[in-house]
Amino acid sequence: MRIAFVGKGGSGKTTLSALFSRHLARSGAPVLAIDGDINQHLAEALGHDGDPLDAPPLGAHLRDIKEYLRGTNPRIPSADAMIKTTPPGRGSRLLTLLGDDELHARHVRRVGDVPLMVTGEFDESDLGVACYHSKLGGVELYLGHLVDGPGEYVVVDMTAGADAFASGLFTRFDMTFLVAEPTRKGVSVYRQYRDHAREFGIRVAVIGNKVTGEDDLLFLKEEVGDDLLTHLVHSSWVRAAEQGREQGELEYQNLHALNVLRETVDALPKDWATTHGHAVEFHLRNARAWADDRTGGDLAAQIDPDFVPGPPALA
Template identity: 80%
Template sequence: MSVRIAFVGKGGSGKTTLSALFARHLAHSGAPVLAVDGDINQHLAQALAPGEDAPATPPPLGPALPAVKALLSGTNPRITSPDAMIKTTPPGRGSRLLRLLGDDDLHTRHVTRVGGVPLMVTGEFDESDLGVACYHSKLGAVELYLGHLVDGPGEYVVVDMTAGADAFASGLFTRFDMTFLVAEPTRKGVSVYRQYREHAEQFGIRVAVVGNKVTGEDDLLFLKEQVGDDLLTHLVQSDWVRAAEQGRAETRVPDALEPQNRHALNVLRETVDAQHRDWARLHRHAVEFHLRNARAWADERTGEDLAAQVDPHFVPGPAALS
């Protein structure tokens, strides 16, 4: 099946590095994969191409939100205009649905191969945004993209999310089949774990903890005591990763990664491959968050009853493509 994976965690936990390692692991196996940089600090490109000083990145998706809305609204009669479309507007009959890495304007313009992995970026939070916008406004384009994406069997979307509990500041967290929380073996490293688990459990989203920068049995025991059975696997402190962060050329050889860390990536792959996509549940979550946003602010801002954008007879998925 197709799998959408989010990497979350405290800032500095190594979630961007692990997002890149896993995306490269999938791509190296020949699997169709899209990596998405959804962090306010846009460092995924550097992590995907550690041997390059300034890897080329695609035009960011966030500033292109009006064009994204115009494309995805399609001929959906429930959307009166692209301006009335908000980040949570769910697809309906007539909406433009996308295939992963398909031949459409969005993928053609906003995806570039970096380090052998197709990459999409949201864009940086810059000075022009200070005092007038929040970073989640940039993530709105990604939320709409995932809402209109019909990914197929054996395809993967890997998203490096914002740090800390900010990942739950929008409905984007319900767009994933699996969430990996990257945690260092420290109190701060596991501080957001219970928040993530509590929020995710409400929506049936599985959160698994991936220990990172583990240096010995004491570190591993600490993680087990803190998160229990939610600890899926762990990565040890990595000379290979440090070399990658320093831009050494030998890091382009994936087999040079430490055996325990290669094993951990295999565990992540086996775990996501065991997930089952429930399109109806995914759509229900999308509709719920859309109605929340409509009532809270969007109806007033647009001057419309945005509950009318919900098509009660539509469920996204492979059947909807026909």
């Protein structure tokens, strides 16, 4: 299952992404964490310390990723003709989670119990030239060509706020958890996400974070209603871990919340047809809006009408 953590900057979505990834990994489940935020802090949240993580960023190797994933697909003559929304077709090279392939070998690094991929930072050479979402193309292509199986998890720490809607990446997830603090600003992003997600049938559940008492919980219930799935209380354990002095065990209430998240994800049906349908729709949108002119081709022709998404495609 593919899980996105979104929310206002400072809401704790990176912390929750790390906690949930570690929770899954320590249970023995296959999990891959991806840092898709402009502020690349997921490695630190997972416990990395010292020199910068030596994981080659996806955003810096986008052309190589395209070249690898297009495989022998006759509808994609070159990497230059491929864009981040190009869906797989017959001949495309599909991926299994943490499979024995060059993409995982090059980009995955382990932080404690958790394998991690990163999109890369927004650096000085990008200023005034590119938007951060161009770096997320590697994540979009990766998820578009991934055939994940039962009991496997991809956890993505997404960009803050409603910026996640700047590309079709938001449709590539089986579940989106929106992290909200019990404040008016904390729930403002929820309203934006709720309205956009409903248009495409995207599953969104709210996780209250940094809850200190009944008043906070009541506020969240009044603001988000039935979309409030669970909540985490203010955590001394998390604060200690952020200060580099992790000790003891996560609070019982917060461990329970992580279990609720997993139970919710595990209860969801995998809908390959809808996911692939969203990929095709956003590819056509991008083709019409800019990509046909940019590449000089008709990118609608990249869509393979006879491609069957999901496990059958691996055969």
